[in-house]
Amino acid sequence: MGDNGKPNDNILMHVLSPYPEHRSALTDRNFSSSALTIFIINREASTLPFSKRRVRRSGARTNQSNNVVNSTWRKWIKLNIYYRIASAVVIILMIVGFAFAGLKLGSGDNSRSVYKTTEMPGVHYEIARYSQHISEPTSVNYTDLGHIPPTSGHHWPRWAKCGFYEEELPDELVVHNMEHGNIVISYNLVKKEDLDSLKKSFSDVSLSKLWGVARFYSGIPEGQISLSTWGVTDSFTNVDPSRIQRFFQVYHGALGPEKIPCNAHPK
Known part of the structure; x- marks a missing residue:
């Protein structure tokens, strides 16, 4: 160090030898020792390698950032999986x-298919494509239905009142009852004892007072009984009270497009 507090040239040459780009400072005689010290400290600090602590901190920050990215990616994958599962369920x-809708629509083709079920009594028929009111006493030809007595089709505006009739009621009248979900x-x-037995079986069914009409019908063979509602008929010989009871229980007010008891009779 010189007398004036400035470093001499030999000292500067030694200190600045690792930094040839700064040797021009040798010509600057105002370069103080304190300035030289600050320069060396700053220069050394910029070239020193990172400490282990700084490396650990930097690594921790990198790992934390990676964890956030991985967590976000996993959440996105889970949401994508849930979305795919939900879409598959909807499809x-x-x-x-x-x-199911196709099966129901398929039953309305031109063929008059007849099928039996084990769960419900009787034979089920396709509903007629025409089922409108016609003026009384216009008659309707039901032969194209393929079954007697008819269970659907055009009919009169009137319908029969609940009860047991020994006279013959027109098809055009009682088909309207069937449209209301009534049992006909x-x-x-021909035998009086059979007729009396049928009357008793009919009256024993409490539902017959609201939903039942019985009529003589010459269109079926002698000795036959046919239980009918909208689109269904169960035919048999010999009076069977349990069969009649079950038919009423299953079908009363069930199949017709209009659910109107036959005791609600138009005047």
Whole structure:
């Protein structure tokens, strides 16, 4: 160090030898020792390697950032999986719904298919494509239905009142009852004991007072009884009280497009 507090040239040359780009400072005689010290400290600090602590901190921040990215990615994957599962469930439900609707629509083709069921009594028939009111006493040809007595089709605006009739009631009248979900018993019994037995069986069914009409019907063979409602007929011989009871229980007010008891009779 010189007398004036400034470093001499030899000291500067030694200190600045690692930094040739700054040797021009040798020519600056105002370069103080304190300035030299600050320069060396700053220069050394900029070239020193990171400490282990700084490396650990930097690594921790990097790991934390990676964890956030990985967590976000996992959440996105889970949401994507849930979305795919929900979409698959919706598609399956739609396919099942369309298939079920197709089966129902398929039953309305031109063929007069007849099928029996094990759960419900009787034979089920396709509903007629025509089922409108016609003026009384216009008659309707029901032969194209393929079954007697008819269970659907055009009919009169009037319908029969609940009860047991020993006279023959027109089809055009009682088909309207069937449209209301009523049960119509058509019978062709010649023996008085059979007729009395049928009357008793009819009156024993409490539902017959609201939903039942019984009529003599010459359109079926002698000795036959036919229980009918909208689109269904159960025919048999010999009076069977339990069969009549079950038919009423299953079908009263069930199948017709209009649910109107036959005791609600137009005047």
